[in-house]
Amino acid sequence: MTRKANHQVVTANHLLEGDAVWFTARQDWSRDIADAAVASHEEAAQALLNAASKQQDKVVGPYLAAAAIDANGNAAPAHFREAFRTRGPSNYFHGKQAAGA
Amino acid sequence: MYLYSQFDEDFVRNRVAQFRGQVAKRLDGSLIEDEFKPLRLMNGLYLQLHAYMLRVAIPYGSLDSAKMRQLAMIADRWDKGYGHFTTRQNIQFNWPKLNDVPDILDALADVGMHAIQTSGNTIRNVTADHFAGAADDEIEDPRLVAELLRQWSTDHPEFQSLPRKFKIAVTGSPNDRAVVKAHDIGLRMIRNESGEPGFEVIVGGGLGRSPFIGKTMREFLPKADLLPYLEAILHIYNLHGRRDNKYKARIKILLHEEGLAIIREQVEAAFARIRPQFQTPSDELVADIARYFRKPDLPPRGTGSFEGLIAANPAFRSFTETNVANHTNPDYGIVTISLKPIGGTPGDATSDQMRVVADVAQRYGHDEIRVSHEQNLILPHVAKADIPAVYAALREAGLATANVGLISDIIACPGMDYCALATARSIPIAQEISTRFDELKLENDIGPLKIKISGCINACGHHHVGHIGILGLDRAGVENYQITLGGDGTETMSLGERAGPGFSAEDLIPALERLINTYLDLRQSRDETFLQTYRRLGTGPFKAALYPQTTEQEAA
Numbered sequence A: 001m002t003r004k005a006n007h008q009v010v011t012a013n014h015l016l017e018g019d020a021v022w023f024t025a026r027q028d029w030s031r032d033i034a035d036a037a038v039a040s041h042e043e044a045a046q047a048l049l050n051a052a053s054k055q056q057d058k059v060v061g062p063y064l065a066a067a068a069i070d071a072n073g074n075a076a077p078a079h080f081r082e083a084f085r086t087r088g089p090s091n092y093f094h095g096k097q098a099a100g101a
Numbered sequence B: 001m002y003l004y005s006q007f008d009e010d011f012v013r014n015r016v017a018q019f020r021g022q023v024a025k026r027l028d029g030s031l032i033e034d035e036f037k038p039l040r041l042m043n044g045l046y047l048q049l050h051a052y053m054l055r056v057a058i059p060y061g062s063l064d065s066a067k068m069r070q071l072a073m074i075a076d077r078w079d080k081g082y083g084h085f086t087t088r089q090n091i092q093f094n095w096p097k098l099n100d101v102p103d104i105l106d107a108l109a110d111v112g113m114h115a116i117q118t119s120g121n122t123i124r125n126v127t128a129d130h131f132a133g134a135a136d137d138e139i140e141d142p143r144l145v146a147e148l149l150r151q152w153s154t155d156h157p158e159f160q161s162l163p164r165k166f167k168i169a170v171t172g173s174p175n176d177r178a179v180v181k182a183h184d185i186g187l188r189m190i191r192n193e194s195g196e197p198g199f200e201v202i203v204g205g206g207l208g209r210s211p212f213i214g215k216t217m218r219e220f221l222p223k224a225d226l227l228p229y230l231e232a233i234l235h236i237y238n239l240h241g242r243r244d245n246k247y248k249a250r251i252k253i254l255l256h257e258e259g260l261a262i263i264r265e266q267v268e269a270a271f272a273r274i275r276p277q278f279q280t281p282s283d284e285l286v287a288d289i290a291r292y293f294r295k296p297d298l299p300p301r302g303t304g305s306f307e308g309l310i311a312a313n314p315a316f317r318s319f320t321e322t323n324v325a326n327h328t329n330p331d332y333g334i335v336t337i338s339l340k341p342i343g344g345t346p347g348d349a350t351s352d353q354m355r356v357v358a359d360v361a362q363r364y365g366h367d368e369i370r371v372s373h374e375q376n377l378i379l380p381h382v383a384k385a386d387i388p389a390v391y392a393a394l395r396e397a398g399l400a401t402a403n404v405g406l407i408s409d410i411i412a413c414p415g416m417d418y419c420a421l422a423t424a425r426s427i428p429i430a431q432e433i434s435t436r437f438d439e440l441k442l443e444n445d446i447g448p449l450k451i452k453i454s455g456c457i458n459a460c461g462h463h464h465v466g467h468i469g470i471l472g473l474d475r476a477g478v479e480n481y482q483i484t485l486g487g488d489g490t491e492t493m494s495l496g497e498r499a500g501p502g503f504s505a506e507d508l509i510p511a512l513e514r515l516i517n518t519y520l521d522l523r524q525s526r527d528e529t530f531l532q533t534y535r536r537l538g539t540g541p542f543k544a545a546l547y548p549q550t551t552e553q554e555a556a
Ligand code: SF4
Pocket: B413, B414, B415, B416, B419, B420, B421, B422, B423, B454, B455, B456, B457, B458, B459, B460, B461
């Protein structure tokens, strides 16, 4: 059995707008999960979370979320909840899906 | 319209000013989130999946046109042009920005509203029937009692740190429209044999993680004994309720663990002690409260073109059948405005729709609007002669869906489209059900049916008391929906029974179709409702409809 690598990203909500943001390798925040820094083992994940947690003046509630790697090698959501956070609600064309349009 | 005494202008303005300062400090980094979070929650500001959410209190679900117009203004200016009315009879704005919130709170205060949340382990806001003051089966307006209870419990020195939060609901009529059996204390107004009004006192109900139907502690409590009796209940709960485990701290667990008889005995003993020295509220206070909730003068109006239009216009006839309830005054009706358009989001109203409702209420409805826990709006006092005009105005605004109490009048919590606690989405499920049964043109044939959907175990969508309840869960990373059958939230309350394994979102709708078709096949007549048929036959045939394969295998 091949175990999936334990990819994780740090995500949070933006302090002012409250929308989902992801922590990047440049130690700032992006509204696109594809920009997220990916940790592939637990130690790296903790280090990422520690760095992100120092930026509570920009975001609310940073946490580690399981991630997948897409065809371009970028981070992508691994769970449906995280997938919804990259898009917005399904009943209206609001949130990130609208910003990207 | 009454003046709401809880609204103390100075207090609210002060709180807004304070919160403005706190937001500024959060934004400049001098407050961290751990410090700020309790402050924002007290002011009704939550963080959801995609944005902040502001929850605005609507005491007793009662609004007037000025308040409704202001909510519309707020939706346009600081949100995305709509608001969501919830099962807690308040309104939520789903997209405010943090730095706009103090301005929104000021705009609310301009019309006597606020977003201050009762919090902590105290007696929370008391809720009442949304038909209060209008229903023809009502003994007395339950809001009078509810407001008296609120004033009695606010700052009550003994009850500021109860084992857990405590919720009370009151219905002024024997027919329960306030789900009183799902509250810590539920009061159902009834008359005794000599015709005096009093209460059936129901204790220990609740939904959520461990659902319980409230149990009758007193069959009949004279009105005058209400406060000392409730004080006795709270006293016993305060002494014996569990403080060691937050999931076991509600009075429902105490009652379940100790047994009704034992707790009742203790309550009655405490009541006997408390009653002689109890200071009953002054007549002035009672008269004051009665003035706040004074019924509008309803002059005789006849019925105008009402009956004629019913005969002439089938669409109007179905609207009156489902959306108009009997008023104490036969010249009037209670109009329910459905916020459940086919395929829409349960409980949402656009700012334009809010303004239409405000106009109609002002012109034809004695300026009263209510929010129901079923996520609809109500005009409690409309002359029958005006209902044709009201209907026309509502229809123009997409607000005349004739489906109250039918399969598409679904309660759904925000679920994972908004709520951070959700385990699955609920809104799209509601949308699909209402769209599908509309396509099948079965809604009116099916008749009264309550579907209630929650996006997690917290049960804000009251799924336990839906005739058909749906609970969204996360099963190994996929949304999965569990069906419960036979729930009922009224005076004949029952908790739904879990039908079996959950369904994927795709399989859920066909499963519901099989379930409904089975009901249509098995009912004795068109008058036998889904719930009645279910109660007559039990789960057997309905389970067989939901899980045809399993049943075949068992038979083989
Ligand atoms: S039931 Fe769960 S998902 Fe639905 S609103 Fe309540 S907490 Fe959120």
